[in-house]
Amino acid sequence: MKHPSTTLIHHPYEPPQGFASPVAGVFKASTVFFPSVAAMRSRQWKDKTAYTYGLHGTPTTYMLEERLCTLEGGLQCVLTPSGLSAIALVALALLQSGDEVLLPDNCYEPNKTLMEGELLGWGVRHRFYNPMDPRDLQSKLSSATRLVWLEAPGSVTLEFPDLAQLTRLCQQHGALVALDNTWGAGVAFTPFDLTPGQPCAVDISIQALTKYPSGGGDVLMGSVITRDADLHMRIKLCHMRLGLNVGANDAEMVLRSLPSIALRYRAQDQSTRALAVWCQTQAAFVQVLHPALTGSPGHAHWQRLCAPQGQGAAACLFSVVIDPRFTQPQVDAFCDRLQLFRLGYSWAGPVSLVVPYNLDRMRGAWPAAIARGTLVRFAVGLEATEDLQADIAQALAVLA
Numbered sequence: 001m002k003h004p005s006t007t008l009i010h011h012p013y014e015p016p017q018g019f020a021s022p023v024a025g026v027f028k029a030s031t032v033f034f035p036s037v038a039a040m041r042s043r044q045w046k047d048k049t050a051y052t053y054g055l056h057g058t059p060t061t062y063m064l065e066e067r068l069c070t071l072e073g074g075l076q077c078v079l080t081p082s083g084l085s086a087i088a089l090v091a092l093a094l095l096q097s098g099d100e101v102l103l104p105d106n107c108y109e110p111n112k113t114l115m116e117g118e119l120l121g122w123g124v125r126h127r128f129y130n131p132m133d134p135r136d137l138q139s140k141l142s143s144a145t146r147l148v149w150l151e152a153p154g155s156v157t158l159e160f161p162d163l164a165q166l167t168r169l170c171q172q173h174g175a176l177v178a179l180d181n182t183w184g185a186g187v188a189f190t191p192f193d194l195t196p197g198q199p200c201a202v203d204i205s206i207q208a209l210t211k212y213p214s215g216g217g218d219v220l221m222g223s224v225i226t227r228d229a230d231l232h233m234r235i236k237l238c239h240m241r242l243g244l245n246v247g248a249n250d251a252e253m254v255l256r257s258l259p260s261i262a263l264r265y266r267a268q269d270q271s272t273r274a275l276a277v278w279c280q281t282q283a284a285f286v287q288v289l290h291p292a293l294t295g296s297p298g299h300a301h302w303q304r305l306c307a308p309q310g311q312g313a314a315a316c317l318f319s320v321v322i323d324p325r326f327t328q329p330q331v332d333a334f335c336d337r338l339q340l341f342r343l344g345y346s347w348a349g350p351v352s353l354v355v356p357y358n359l360d361r362m363r364g365a366w367p368a369a370i371a372r373g374t375l376v377r378f379a380v381g382l383e384a385t386e387d388l389q390a391d392i393a394q395a396l397a398v399l400a
């Protein structure tokens with residue numbers, strides 16, 4: 001008769017097979033058991049036919065990876081602890097000393113900081129290109145260019161580039177193309193099919209799952225999706241060597257949110273466009289930036305890719321440029337005065353957000369298509385549109 005502690009730890013009961021329900025199981029493990037030494041020696045995790053260690057995948061993470069591949073039209077997926085770590089993983093997996101990376105000049109700021117603060121010290125250089133001018137990109141592609149980042153639209157200024165043209169230029173030059181697809185989220189367009197009928201695909205699509213796939217404002221996670229098995233394996237091996245992991249509960253939260261991603265995307269899209277159009281009628285705003293608005297930089301590119309017919313799709317972000325006669329303290333007071341729009345960065349959750357930006361500090365030169373003034377970015381949540389409009393209206397009193 002064994003001690004009860006031992007029996008509790010090595011309990012013989014096995015639940016019956018075949019349990020089925022709407023939600024994915026949460027499988028947690030650091031260690032994974034093997035039935036024999038032979039199995040331990042021969043088991044493979046790289047092709048997802050088995051399990052070897054918590055870091056190398058569980059039924060929960062495999063399931064999430066497969067569903068994200070379906071969402072984005074990819075074939076392989078690696079999960080990372082945040083969207084930023086997905087960006088960093090791509091850099092670490094693919095770049096070596098002497099290589100050069102090209103970043104759009106309106107890119108997600110932390111990608112810039114990663115290049116400046118870490119990669120530069122390892123001999124990886126970076127340059128910025130104007131994503132709205134393909135000739136500028138072409139002139140900067142060199143024999144050292146290994147990787148080019150694309151973003152559609154730019155994180156804060158929301159210019160929408162011609163993704164297909166930029167992708168072709170890079171690939172003709174032999175450079176890998178990585179797209180930060182957090183805005184499109186696999187809903188607005190398909191990164192591996194940029195020109196239906198003709199092959200044109202990015203090599204890598206990363207996403208901050210933190211945003212739409214989670215949708216709750218409570219999970220940090222990222223994904224790196226590919227369609228090329230060798231490219232995937234380079235990324236996967238680097239991921240393994242770095243020991244990157246995501247928690248099972250977090251993976252399950254994203255699995256739980258994925259079925260509603262298209263509905264949430266559409267609801268926030270409609271609300272965002274209504275607010276953006278209303279903001280165009282407000283005298284304090286000299287420009288409203290949203291790719292679905294005629295006149296917003298890159299609108300035609302957005303229309304071709306995301307709205308070939310009908311309304312199309314766009315995410316929950318828009319920015320306004322506030323008349324330069326208002327000082328930064330006045331603009332800050334406007335943001336402080338908002339009540340439903342909370343001050344915060346990570347969008348696509350239920351709560352609407354606002355952030356004032358200082359474009360002068362972010363960009364080498366003031367972008368030609370953007371009016372002078374102070375830029376404020378709104379991220380629209382799931383509150384009723386009329387309440388959000390009333391909130392902006394009451395805060396505008398400080399700019400009267």
Ligand SMILES: *Cc1c(COP(=O)(O)O)cnc(C)c1O
Pocket residue numbers: 081082083084085108155180182183208209210211220221222346
């Ligand atoms: C939020 C965001 C990221 C990073 O996501 P985290 O999970 O917060 O690290 C990357 N790219 C874009 C465009 C984002 O908006």
